[in-house]
Amino acid sequence: MPSQFSTLTLSCIGAGRLGKTLCHLFSKHLQIGQIINRNQVSAQLAVDFIGSGQAYTGYSDLKPADLWLIATPDNSIQQTSKALKNSGVLRNGDIVFHCSGSLGADSLALDNCPTASVHPIHSFANPQNSLTHFAGTACGIEGQPEAVEVLKPLFANIGAAPFAIASEHKSLYHAATVMTCNYLVSLMALGEQMLAASGVDSAVGNHSPLEPLIRQTLDNYLSTDAVSALTGPIARGDSATIEAHLQALQGQPELWQKVYCALGNATIELSAQQGQASADSLASISTLLNLDNR
Ligand SMILES: NC(=O)c1ccc[n+]([C@@H]2O[C@H](COP(=O)([O-])OP(=O)(O)OC[C@H]3O[C@@H](n4cnc5c(N)ncnc54)[C@H](OP(=O)(O)O)[C@@H]3O)[C@@H](O)[C@H]2O)c1
Known part of the structure; x- marks a missing residue:
């Protein structure tokens, strides 16, 4: 020893x-x-x-x-x-x-x-x-x-x-690790449930069809940063697609809509930093994602 x-x-x-x-x-x-x-x-x-x-x-x-x-x-x-x-x-x-x-x-x-x-x-x-x-x-x-x-x-x-x-910051520090680790698992599980509700078999050949997307996204995020890794309709300022998603979520579990809107708002902030979408389109998406307006 x-x-x-x-x-x-x-x-x-x-x-x-x-x-x-x-x-x-x-x-x-x-x-x-x-x-x-x-x-x-x-x-x-x-x-x-x-x-x-x-x-x-x-x-x-x-x-x-x-x-x-x-x-x-x-x-x-x-x-x-x-x-x-x-x-x-x-x-x-x-x-x-x-x-x-x-x-x-x-x-x-x-x-x-x-x-x-x-x-x-x-x-x-x-x-x-x-x-x-x-x-x-x-x-x-x-x-x-x-x-x-x-x-x-x-x-x-x-x-x-x-x-x-710092001991006085431990709870906030721990909340960050819980959100990143535990809630990431919950988020992926919700994604699988939404996929199943859309009629897609969630285990094609024992692998989720989301698996390559999850791996690519984590790789992109970890090898660059949040702003560089972000793609998708909010980053493009595509409010029509977001509106269609929200319509599709009507009648589904309320939790799905709440999580979609909360994380959509976080995505608007990243998209504004990325600069691909116009400020007007992001403002329209922000209005759509505000559950108080619905
Ligand atoms: N698991 C993780 O990923 C992780 C990560 C970071 C930090 N932590 C921290 O690590 C600590 C332990 O977590 P864990 O996940 O390893 O817990 P765990 O797997 O539930 O193990 C707890 C152990 O403590 C024993 N135990 C429970 N109450 C006891 C008592 N009053 N006296 C003596 N032994 C007792 C249990 O065995 P018996 O039932 O036989 O008593 C069990 O073996 C926590 O502070 C947690 O926050 C865990």
């Missing part, structure tokens, strides 16, 4: 999708101590995945560790930190951190231990895949300097790209 952290031990409370993935990656650089879940079977499965550590439940007879990762769901992080504190295992200077995107380090509420939050902008939906795809993940980090100065290089050692986030 040729690492500056090799003498340190990390224990994890809540080894689910994120916890077990990070512990597996950390295990190449430091010692993994106890893996504590509420359920012994899930704790043992996490240990098997990590390849080291001791499965445990409860807070009696915990063993000391230099680093504590609390990776329970967000709504139990505070209560978990309190239980860890009350267990009496924490020594002055042990580092305690969580990985929530929306909570700050102060939610851990520990007086004698430096605390931090490190939020990987990564979806751990499939832990096995995450092991190979984690490298390059940006991680928003904030907290007490004594914790940040250890966690920043530790995360860098597993391939992350840590960056500082």
Whole structure:
């Protein structure tokens, strides 16, 4: 274990999708101590995945560790930190951190231990895949300097790209990641539903007919920028097509129309920056997309 952290031990409370993935990656650089879940079977499965550590439940007879990762769901992080504190295992200077995107380090509420939050902008939906795809993940980090100065290089050692986030901006920062990741999935699912309502089979040969379009759009966006990647009727100032879409959406689920209009308004702003459509045509489209006018 040729690492500056090799003498340190990390224990994890809540080894689910994120916890077990990070512990597996950390295990190449430091010692993994106890893996504590509420359920012994899930704790043992996490240990098997990590390849080291001791499965445990409860807070009696915990063993000391230099680093504590609390990776329970967000709504139990505070209560978990309190239980860890009350267990009496924490020594002055042990580092305690969580990985929530929306909570700050102060939610851990520990007086004698430096605390931090490190939020990987990564979806751990499939832990096995995450092991190979984690490298390059940006991680928003904030907290007490004594914790940040250890966690920043530790995360860098597993391939992350840590960056500082101000604790007072964490909720807005997290809303941005949720909109980009989770809502993108919802948007694509709505697109599939609209396609199905138009009579198109949504799985031609096991692939959605939207798949090449989704991939091209993401490639264009990621290799250029929003203004360069934008195409379509709003970018062209084609109000007649937008009007036809809105007529077609009448009688369909109200949510489809609301999402279409809200994102259409965001698209008008990008189109104005792009400059292909005239200001008049964008103003007409804006009137069409205003649900109060309908
Ligand atoms: N998943 C992601 O993509 C992702 C991305 C970035 C950040 N995060 C953050 O990572 C943290 C964990 O999320 P996750 O998706 O990994 O959650 P998860 O898959 O639901 O795992 C949570 C784990 O915590 C255990 N647990 C729940 N309550 C507990 C308690 N009171 N005491 C001890 N163990 C408990 C559960 O096992 P038992 O039921 O056996 O107790 C489970 O193994 C959250 O703060 C989340 O915001 C997640």
